[in-house]
Amino acid sequence: MKVHGRLMVFSAAASVIYTLAYYFDWSLFQYYVAEGRFHFLRLPESAGPPILWYGWLATATLAGLAAAFVVPRRLLAWLPADLVWLIPFAAVLAAVMYELRWFL
């Protein structure tokens, strides 16, 4: 992992954090459809259901960027090249497993 190691770290970290974000509801912000506005704090139920997906994506993107910049250059060279596809593959598998509840 030399030339584009940081891009690969971003993808791996962001995929993991996105999975954790929807599982544990780590939404950076919410979008309230009825109001048409973003909020960092949850509003009462009377505000209607929020969209969390934008917030999950933002959480994952920020965490991915942080990981990509924090990981030292020496460690990049040590990371196995197969991690680049194994982690996103696991994230896709986790999403399929998580959403199976709708089909059973």
Added chain:
Amino acid sequence: MMTALLILHGLIAVALLGAVTHQALAVGIRRNEARTRSFIARFRATDASAYGTAVVVLYVAVMVLGALLYPRYRVLVRPLLQTLDLRSANGAFELKEHLSAVGLLLLPAYWACWKQPLAQEYAPGRLWLTWLVALTVWWNFMTGQVLVAIKGLFP
């Protein structure tokens, strides 16, 4: 305005589907196979590395338009699915949501794997990430088509 965006979303998705399907089928090709004259062999004989940047640009464009359309889905389509008790359709969209997000987040790695000159150590990454992107695009496209036509399919 939203109808125009939905049509544009669909049209760009078709272009993305074509590009990534071509690339996914070409990524694992063997040299001697490319010389045969069957339709499939010719389809796969394309230069897979030529699609990398195009797939990234098209994917991001489809995602941006999808994100703009999403609130309208939540207001108009999702309540209908719940009223009709179409759990599978609802779940298919939930999965579309996650697959499109993971697909977006893996694009930097995908792009790096396809960057010229192609690094031999990333050959498995190229193969698997391309197939993952293709899988997410196909699922999202099919789900989107079904949901757009859901009233007609389940009157």
